[in-house]
Amino acid sequence: MIEIKNLFKLYGTKRAVDNISLTIEKGDVVGFLGPNGAGKTTTMNIITGYISSTLGTVTVDGIDISKEPDKVKKKIGYLPEKPPLYLDMTVEEYLDFVYEIKSVKLPKKEHLAEIMELVKIDDVKDRLIKNLSKGYRQRVGIAQALVGDPEILILDEPTVGLDPKQIKEIRSVIAKLGKDRTVIVSSHILAEIEAICKKVIIINRGKLMAQGTKEELSEKLSAANTLSVRIMGSLPEIKEELMKIDGITSAEAVSSTENGAYDFKVTFDDGIDVRKDMFFALSEAGMPILELKSNKLTLEQIFLKLTSEEAFLAMQKKQEKKRENAIKAMDAAKPETDVTAEPSETDETEEKGENDDDRNIKA
Numbered sequence: 560m561i562e563i564k565n566l567f568k569l570y571g572t573k574r575a576v577d578n579i580s581l582t583i584e585k586g587d588v589v590g591f592l593g594p595n596g597a598g599k600t601t602t603m604n605i606i607t608g609y610i611s612s613t614l615g616t617v618t619v620d621g622i623d624i625s626k627e628p629d630k631v632k633k634k635i636g637y638l639p640e641k642p643p644l645y646l647d648m649t650v651e652e653y654l655d656f657v658y659e660i661k662s663v664k665l666p667k668k669e670h671l672a673e674i675m676e677l678v679k680i681d682d683v684k685d686r687l688i689k690n691l692s693k694g695y696r697q698r699v700g701i702a703q704a705l706v707g708d709p710e711i712l713i714l715d716e717p718t719v720g721l722d723p724k725q726i727k728e729i730r731s732v733i734a735k736l737g738k739d740r741t742v743i744v745s746s747h748i749l750a751e752i753e754a755i756c757k758k759v760i761i762i763n764r765g766k767l768m769a770q771g772t773k774e775e776l777s778e779k780l781s782a783a784n785t786l787s788v789r790i791m792g793s794l795p796e797i798k799e800e801l802m803k804i805d806g807i808t809s810a811e812a813v814s815s816t817e818n819g820a821y822d823f824k825v826t827f828d829d830g831i832d833v834r835k836d837m838f839f840a841l842s843e844a845g846m847p848i849l850e851l852k853s854n855k856l857t858l859e860q861i862f863l864k865l866t867s868e869e870a871f872l873a874m875q876k877k878q879e880k881k882r883e884n885a886i887k888a889m890d891a892a893k894p895e896t897d898v899t900a901e902p903s904e905t906d907e908t909e910e911k912g913e914n915d916d917d918r919n920i921k922a
């Protein structure tokens with residue numbers, strides 16, 4: 560399990576990662592989705608121990624990356640955005656080299672052969688990397704991440720710059736790898752994440768905007784408990800019929816559409832499915848339903864909604880409020896000032912910066 564707690568990365572005054580906390584369970588195939596510059600690479604570089612955080616912790620199976628980086632690195636295979644390939648080596652020489660620098664203990668010949676078969680590069684193992692196509696180079700990049708058989712794979716934009724056929728092939732390699740490993744894939748392309756990942760983490764300008772399965776996000780972000788329905792009939796009568804149905808709390812006409820039909824936004828009580836009753840009631844009243852849709856969002860709509868300026872400002876406001884409340888709570892908990900007293904536990908916690916907010920970041 561990977562646990563990220565209150566993670567920050569500052570470059571000067573810029574918050575590349577801005578108070579991100581999340582958990583990735585063992586075996587999850589997770590997509591890191593965000594527009595360019597959202598902070599995906601920075602977060603991944605911190606998880607892999609490639610760069611340090613400004614504040615916050617990352618633990619893998621309870622081991623802190625900043626305290627025991629070598630232990631954590633052994634658990635992670637990383638494909639950076641630009642794979643670290645030595646172009647003048649053959650594929651096999653390169654994997655042999657990676658095996659040595661990672662000090663892997665598994666039987667070399669079998670281990671490397673297994674990897675080459677898995678990512679389908681055994682047919683080019685004697686070719687110089689510089690003579691390979693981009694798709695094959697990317698597979699070699701994935702192969703180097705697999706050396707040492709890490710339980711976690713982190714792939715930064717694994718299909719960027721590939722043609723559609725190569726993209727398909729790399730996706731199927733990733734799907735295979737995700738069967739018995741935790742895989743984190745970053746991308747700014749929605750279709751990529753949708754095709755590969757079961758769970759999605761959306762980040763924007765360093766902030767975690769949402770996480771969950773596609774369905775969970777849709778559920779959370781959709782206009783809850785509403786239906787859009789197009790009904791034929793007279794407006795006041797439709798409204799009257801709708802309001803007679805058990806569970807419906809409001810019915811507002813939003814526009815008149817085809818001849819004699821109206822679009823309604825219908826709101827109903829939590830946990831009640833009013834569609835069947837609505838169908839029978841309106842049918843009996845001679846008011847046919849021409850269209851009916853629940854207001855669930857697609858992943859694309861969710862992405863656009865969460866990466867908008869308004870969403871960013873709303874999240875910023877929420878975090879500021881949380882921070883103010885945390886400071887107020889701490890002030891309220893502080894004992895009366897006593898110059899002769901020993902430092903209290905509260906003071907120690909403050910110095911360590913262990914509270915759930917970003918008050919230590921001044922930028």
Ligand SMILES: Nc1ncnc2c1ncn2[C@@H]1O[C@H](COP(=O)(O)OP(=O)(O)OP(=O)(O)O)[C@@H](O)[C@H]1O
Pocket residue numbers: 570573574575593594595596597598599600601602747
């Ligand atoms: N070494 C650095 N020095 C200064 N700013 C940096 C550095 N690395 C990243 N940044 C900035 O931090 C922000 C997040 O960058 P990051 O590369 O993590 O984003 P990303 O989501 O991976 O985007 P992309 O898909 O374009 O790679 C960007 O605004 C970037 O310019």
